[in-house]
Amino acid sequence: MDNTRNALSIITYPLERLVNLPPELNQTLADSLLTYQNVVDENTRLKEQQFKTQTKLLKLAALEKENIRLQALLGNSFTLGEQLLSAEVLSINLAPYEHTIALNKGSRFSIHKNQPVLNINGVVGQVTRSTPMRSEVLLISDPSHAIPVQINRNGLYTIAVGSGQLNQLNLPYLPNNSDIQPGDLLITSGLGGTFPQGYPVATVKTITSQPDKPFAIITATPKAQLDRIRELLVVWSDSTPIPLLNPSKTPTPQSNEPD
């Protein structure tokens, strides 16, 4: 069945490219018609940003190594570094009632089902299908999507369910007396195995307790602004557990450089 789909997608691919052409062209024009001053300004800004992030990364590498050492001391397994591939959103619409998007890279880049997709702000969704030229991604805001999360402040586990609105997630499984506040950051908990642990998902927006019901009504706003995403990162998480501390063979974390 998947082979049929792959074969037919060769016919539909040119049509998708044609529909995607105007925004692509617009982008190319905007890129090529920049003034010199604009380019200089942007370059200065980017250099500064690069400098800052590079400095932060230096610290991160040290922290990561320390964390792995400590985790190994405790006898826990730890997720090694992830590999990332950047992809762009095709400006095509898949289904009116669902929050799905299409990416311009597919199984030719060995993207496969159930891979997490992020952007620079947070988790966006997961790959539901990949054909040679493109892949389909289900957003975290789709009503049929649920993502296991953890409150960053105190480590409380719960599940964030899509609401059908792009700017809202629901947390339907927390009791009225649970320790949660507006503004709390929700990160992926790593349970379930699809999403690697520790990526930001959403911030808690409103909490309405229902005294007559077991669970409170809690809503959260996704960190990634799902209505204005263009560049995305597809993640290969290599979750090989690290063995107990062995002084002769200290594990080295793989570098997580984007391609």
Place this chain on the structure above:
Amino acid sequence: MSPTNQLNYIFYLGSLSLAFMLRILPLPPSVQLIAPDWVLLVLIYWLLSEPHKIGIFHAFLIGLLIDVLTGRILGQHPSGYIFAAYLCLTLHKRLQNIRLIQQCFFIFLILFIAQLIILWTDTFQHPLSYNTAFWLPALSGTLFWPVVKYLLHRCQQGFH
């Protein structure tokens, strides 16, 4: 195949490709909810104007391509389109001879039934989450039918 037939064939594929592209064109969500099924409208036009050349198998293939294009389960759109094609082929003699207003009524029924089948097959994938606006594409499709018919008819005459 005579030259006019060949041109006709190219025009057939061209109009369908255009409809495919309109189908996946990104639109604001509010417009998306009432956007008609352009592919089915164009398909109905061709079924009514060339009922001896274009039949159920075309409807099946086009439906399959739409499934691939929009990421549905393979077979969802074919089932709806085949039913629409069957209705068009059995009714085409009557539809060619009645007034446009009456024709629109039939078109509405055909679009509505096809959409109902596609919506119903959606429940295989996830629980039905339709809202009350689900029948609006059939209505807007009916309103657009005279336009589609007129435009395609004029273009087809231009080719002859």
